[in-house]
Amino acid sequence: MDKSEATRRIRELRDTLARHDELYYRQGTLEIEDQEYDALKRELAALEAEFPELSTDTSPTRHVGDDRTEGFAKVKHRERMMSLDNTYNESELREFDARLRRIFPDRELGYVVEPKIDGVAVCLTYEQGRLVRAVTRGNGVEGDDITANVREGVPALPDRLAGDQWPEIVEIRGELYMTLTEFQRINTEREEKQLPLFANPRNLTAGTVKQLAGVGGRRLEIVLYGLGFCQPRRFGKQSEFHQAVRGWGLPTLERYWTAEGIDEAWACIEKLDTLRHEFTYETDGAVIKLDDFALQAEAGATAKSPRWAIAYKFAAEQAETLLEKIDVQIGRTGAVTPVAYLSPVQLAGTTVSRATLHNEDEIARKDIRPGDTVVVQKAGEIIPQVLRVVTDKRPADSQPFDFAAFLQEKGIDAERVPGQAFWRLKGRDDPALIRRKLKHFASKPCLDIENLGEAVVDQLVTQGLVRDPADLYTLTVEELLPLEKFAQKSSENLVAAIAASRDKEVWRLVHALGIPNVGAQSAKDLVAHFHGLPAIMRASAEELEEVDGIGGIVAASIRTFFEDEAQLDLVNRLIAHGLRIEEEPPAEAGTETPLTGKTVVLTGTLPTLSRDEATARIEKAGGKTSSSVSKKTDYVLAGESAGSKLEKARKLGVEIIDEDAFLKLINP
Numbered sequence: 001m002d003k004s005e006a007t008r009r010i011r012e013l014r015d016t017l018a019r020h021d022e023l024y025y026r027q028g029t030l031e032i033e034d035q036e037y038d039a040l041k042r043e044l045a046a047l048e049a050e051f052p053e054l055s056t057d058t059s060p061t062r063h064v065g066d067d068r069t070e071g072f073a074k075v076k077h078r079e080r081m082m083s084l085d086n087t088y089n090e091s092e093l094r095e096f097d098a099r100l101r102r103i104f105p106d107r108e109l110g111y112v113v114e115p116k117i118d119g120v121a122v123c124l125t126y127e128q129g130r131l132v133r134a135v136t137r138g139n140g141v142e143g144d145d146i147t148a149n150v151r152e153g154v155p156a157l158p159d160r161l162a163g164d165q166w167p168e169i170v171e172i173r174g175e176l177y178m179t180l181t182e183f184q185r186i187n188t189e190r191e192e193k194q195l196p197l198f199a200n201p202r203n204l205t206a207g208t209v210k211q212l213a214g215v216g217g218r219r220l221e222i223v224l225y226g227l228g229f230c231q232p233r234r235f236g237k238q239s240e241f242h243q244a245v246r247g248w249g250l251p252t253l254e255r256y257w258t259a260e261g262i263d264e265a266w267a268c269i270e271k272l273d274t275l276r277h278e279f280t281y282e283t284d285g286a287v288i289k290l291d292d293f294a295l296q297a298e299a300g301a302t303a304k305s306p307r308w309a310i311a312y313k314f315a316a317e318q319a320e321t322l323l324e325k326i327d328v329q330i331g332r333t334g335a336v337t338p339v340a341y342l343s344p345v346q347l348a349g350t351t352v353s354r355a356t357l358h359n360e361d362e363i364a365r366k367d368i369r370p371g372d373t374v375v376v377q378k379a380g381e382i383i384p385q386v387l388r389v390v391t392d393k394r395p396a397d398s399q400p401f402d403f404a405a406f407l408q409e410k411g412i413d414a415e416r417v418p419g420q421a422f423w424r425l426k427g428r429d430d431p432a433l434i435r436r437k438l439k440h441f442a443s444k445p446c447l448d449i450e451n452l453g454e455a456v457v458d459q460l461v462t463q464g465l466v467r468d469p470a471d472l473y474t475l476t477v478e479e480l481l482p483l484e485k486f487a488q489k490s491s492e493n494l495v496a497a498i499a500a501s502r503d504k505e506v507w508r509l510v511h512a513l514g515i516p517n518v519g520a521q522s523a524k525d526l527v528a529h530f531h532g533l534p535a536i537m538r539a540s541a542e543e544l545e546e547v548d549g550i551g552g553i554v555a556a557s558i559r560t561f562f563e564d565e566a567q568l569d570l571v572n573r574l575i576a577h578g579l580r581i582e583e584e585p586p587a588e589a590g591t592e593t594p595l596t597g598k599t600v601v602l603t604g605t606l607p608t609l610s611r612d613e614a615t616a617r618i619e620k621a622g623g624k625t626s627s628s629v630s631k632k633t634d635y636v637l638a639g640e641s642a643g644s645k646l647e648k649a650r651k652l653g654v655e656i657i658d659e660d661a662f663l664k665l666i667n668p
């Protein structure tokens, strides 16, 4: 390769890696498998070695992936947090040992072999034995302060170290992770609510610790294995440190091995490979470290990884199964990702029934078709991917899969992102689209908001006051006054008109949402059948098709709309602003209603109803709410993160119901 070719390829690789880093570290998602990512990084490193003049300090080969995000306080690590060099083959592992033996020619090298936990790196600081801080790796030098989320989300983490043999200040490094059981619990709940599923426990862990409003009832675990800053210094070896961590009562590695020399270390790695599926955490490899801290210090580090440790990653496991159908998932940013639905098959200790297909080009490159027998692989132990098609077993009438035609058939209005392989729902942030949405929302056949005409909408969008319909409900008179042709009275009128739209008929709101293919008549039909928005949101495509006048295309389009997190977020915000979402007639005095004379206590966060909304429903159904649980309480309506009220209800034997049961109760 000549230099200009190398320059072009290096730039391309850096851009690609930067994009995947952003997805992986900041957004908690991924588009390519780790093995593929690692291969791209190696290619870049090789080119930079061949053309050192093209190497720069900002290259992804020189720094750790940065997970810092807005909204978190930044904290400097007292000692840098590094990444690890990694390899997938034994000979490179032996080269690592050979390099160290060149540095320490006369020594027999003692190693520690540890499982490599596939989670999210975290650094805990204990001062005087008390947990004071939990910080992400960040860019290695400073990370995000996630103390509150760690305290809330990791019940197994003690606030105080046991005993009294701890240093005054100690940074303890480890990995946050989520058990498969918890991961499956969350995904099953999401599946029931027809929400998009999370791809794997690692990404969900990354997303959970970076939630700004707490961990929302998700349970995380931690395992601690590394020493950072320590005052006074007191450990001579990694293995001694492990003993201390255990003695302090912290969750630590279930197994680790000490080995003399690389042959013994290799035997330990093989042993680890046979045992790892029994661990509570997912492991994607082994980490081999020099045991002696003095030798570690002498060996030093490169720009991003220590020279005294290496990760050996296990090869992915594979299995053959039938690809039943291809469907799509829609992400928060509107990305439309193809997914393969498989006949369930056992792989790396779990049952696999879905695999990512990444994007349109990937499907075309591998020529994957519904009805194919495919080889699936769990790379890096987590997300299954379709590796290849077993073409010998392809049915005779099979046709290539046409992604664009498939999207059209499903009524998904998406476009391929120029220069990229993925598709995205059309123009989310386009001001013209926002205007169009708002005009539709406020129009006569929708929420019919007086005074919110075209000129006003244009100004609201241009001034950045409103980005979507939910923003209308927080507008204030003060914000409107500076707009053209707005005076005190007209501003008040608009705020009042918007407020009044909260009580309009539910079909108007359903129409106003702008679900593709759902016009005023369909909205009326849907509400007449389901009596409210929540039931429409929960309905399956089959249930939707039971409504007179709703066909397959409209049903699919409704499902796609509510599976899209961005749309769901908008709907939930509208609901939170108190818009009417149920059509049931108000209770008349003297009539028996489902909750007449009953007391309900609310606790936790409900999946779709806000607290005000739930209270309004309870009152409408004849009940009343109370803030504390007693023997007189009839029901406790509990959502995620329900706390002591739930405990008390259990103790007193008060009936506990979730949102679904509640909605059935008031709307039998």
Ligand SMILES: NC(=O)c1ccc[n+]([C@@H]2O[C@H](COP(=O)([O-])OP(=O)(O)OC[C@H]3O[C@@H](n4cnc5c(N)ncnc54)[C@H](O)[C@@H]3O)[C@@H](O)[C@H]2O)c1
Pocket (backbone or CB within 6 Å): 020, 021, 024, 025, 030, 031, 032, 033, 034, 035, 037, 038, 064, 065, 082, 083, 084, 086, 114, 115, 116, 117, 118, 119, 120, 121, 122, 137, 174, 175, 225, 226, 287, 311
């Ligand atoms: N698929 C993608 O798009 C994508 C994008 C970015 C990164 N990645 C993956 O992430 C890797 C880079 O991530 P990384 O920098 O966190 O490196 P890494 O995951 O390869 O290894 C370093 C990390 O391992 C963790 N670790 C787990 N067990 C450990 C133990 N016993 N001892 C020491 N450390 C342990 C630590 O958090 C440490 O920071 C890449 O090699 C790639 O596989 C994938």
